[in-house]
Amino acid sequence: MKIVKEALAGTLESSDLLVKVAPVTEERLEIVIESEVMRQFGAQIRKVVEETLAKLGVSAGQIVVEDKGALDCAIRARIQAAVLRGADQQQIEWSKLS
Amino acid sequence: MVAAAQPWGVPVSDELEFYTIDPRESPAEAAEVRLLLSQCDLDMEAGIEIFVLGRVGRALVACAGLEHNIVKCVATAPEYRGESLSLKLMSEIIHLAQERGHHHLFLYTHPKNVSFFEGCGFYELAEVPGYVSLMENTPVGIKGYCRRLGAQRQLGLKIGCIVMNANPFTLGHQYLVRLAASQCDWLHLFVVREDVSLFSYRDRFALVQRGVADIPRLTLHHGSEYMVSRATFPDYFFKEKGMVGECCTAIDLQLFRNYIAPALGVTHRFVGTEPFCATTRKYNDDMKYWLQNAPSDAAPIAVVEVPRTQCAGVPISASEVRRLMRSGNVGHIAELVPRDTLELLNGKYTFAQPAEAGGVGA
Incomplete structure (x- = not known):
């Protein structure tokens, strides 16, 4: 899936996260993660973000995550929503998202 | 019982509700915003195209304005201060800006508020000590x-x-x-x-x-x-x-x-x-x-x-x-x-x- 425009998903509220995606000129993935629980869960958050992007087939784009202590399932859902919006995807293959 | 019509067209409840106004077209509400801003030592700035307002019941408790891609006049009523309301307000204004085509946002604030806005995904670019800081909403801008x-x-x-x-x-x-x-x-x-x-x-x-x-x-x-x-x-x-x-x-x-x-x-x-x-x-x-x-x-x-x-x-x-x-x-x-x-x-x-x-x- 290709990110073709800037998009947002989520909020800055506690236990949620705000995900911003944007297209990039170079064909590479740039992931920036900020989290209130970076020290404890930073590695796990990055793992969830990377896995979710891989499942969606996203190999290029800028992904910025402002995490407020969200659970893994919330992180997955927000990443999916932001990418689908940014990819301007109308046809969603739900089975790939699980 | 049927509730009386409300002056702002929003239902009265104790829940926090957000909605937007164009300050140039809603002078009565703009006057309320001005009052809230003055409680927070801020002035209403010219050029703001749209405001997000937060109300609890009839009380105006939060506001944030947007001029192009610059966030301005962010205020929460002193008695409602707490991370929760402010973070909701900032989420609202960031989504509103996105809908209006502005992904890359800037924000001016007093240097003492920088750490709050850092918690909202803003990063400091420059500071005139004691006066003002400029921030942007991306760590890679x-x-x-x-x-x-x-x-x-x-x-x-x-x-x-x-x-x-x-x-x-x-x-x-x-x-x-x-x-x-x-x-x-x-x-x-x-x-x-x-x-x-x-x-x-x-x-x-x-x-x-x-x-x-x-x-x-x-x-x-x-x-x-x-x-x-x-x-x-x-x-x-x-x-x-x-x-x-x-x-x-x-x-x-x-x-x-x-x-x-x-x-x-x-x-x-x-x-x-x-x-x-x-x-x-x-x-x-x-x-x-x-x-x-x-x-x-x-x-x-x-x-x-x-x-x-x-x-x-x-x-x-x-x-x-x-x-x-x-x-x-x-x-x-x-x-x-x-x-x-x-x-x-x-x-x-x-x-x-x-x-x-x-x-x-x-």
Whole structure:
């Protein structure tokens, strides 16, 4: 899936996260993660973000995550929503998202 | 029981509700916003296109405004303060900006509030201690910009830079560029990108491009939001408080010294003396302080003020060309501008005479 425009998903509220995606000129993935629980869960958050992007087939784009202590399932859902919006995807293959 | 109609068209409940207004079309609510802002030592700023308002029942408890991609007038009622309301408010304004096509946001705030906005995904770009900080909503904004600029770095001991609006490009601009290029190992030339001038950015850039084509050791760059833009040059921010002189150029010049100049290795900034435009003259004076003398971790940059070239004893300036256009005195313009500019004036702008668009006239 290709990110073709800037998009947002989520909020800055506690236990949620705000995900911003944007297209990039170079064909590479740039992931920036900020989290209130970076020290404890930073590695796990990055793992969830990377896995979710891989499942969606996203190999290029800028992904910025402002995490407020969200659970893994919330992180997955927000990443999916932001990418689908940014990819301007109308046809969603739900089975790939699980 | 049927509830009475509410004055603001929103249902009364104890739940926090957010909605948007155009302050120019809702004077009654704008007055309430003004009251809330005054409780927070803020003024209502002109130019805000849309506000997000938060109400609990009838009480207005939070507001945040947007002018293009600049977040302004963010306030929460003292009795409702707490991370939760403010973070909801900021989420609302960020989504609203996105819907309106603004992904990259800027925000001005007092330095004491920087840590709060850092919690909302904003990052500090520059600070005038005790007065104001400029923040942007991405951790990779100016860093990414400087990385891309750095790819255009050139070797040399004396690396010059000029930032010009070229509204429109005159023989004076050409003289300044030629002179600066002849004194440097390399010259980086930027054209102000903000499209608020009489001449469109596209036209201004094209004229500069043609006008400097034969000058060696020069790179022509597109301007960016990080130099002389609506975001970096917030004169509106201080106008009412009489602080125009103190801060409005400081943010822009700090960004240049701390980020842009180091990325390109710039050692000298060239600028023409300004006989007419007070804003530009002030900018030139402030440049000497903020680029050369102000305490900073970044190396000082020498400011070289070049006396303007003259035509029949009068300094050539773009503002003079615009004045001649307005007065219909087109014949005289031929002596002040290169042929390409003249052709554009005759072809496209002669009969278009909108109100003077100000801005930096250099």
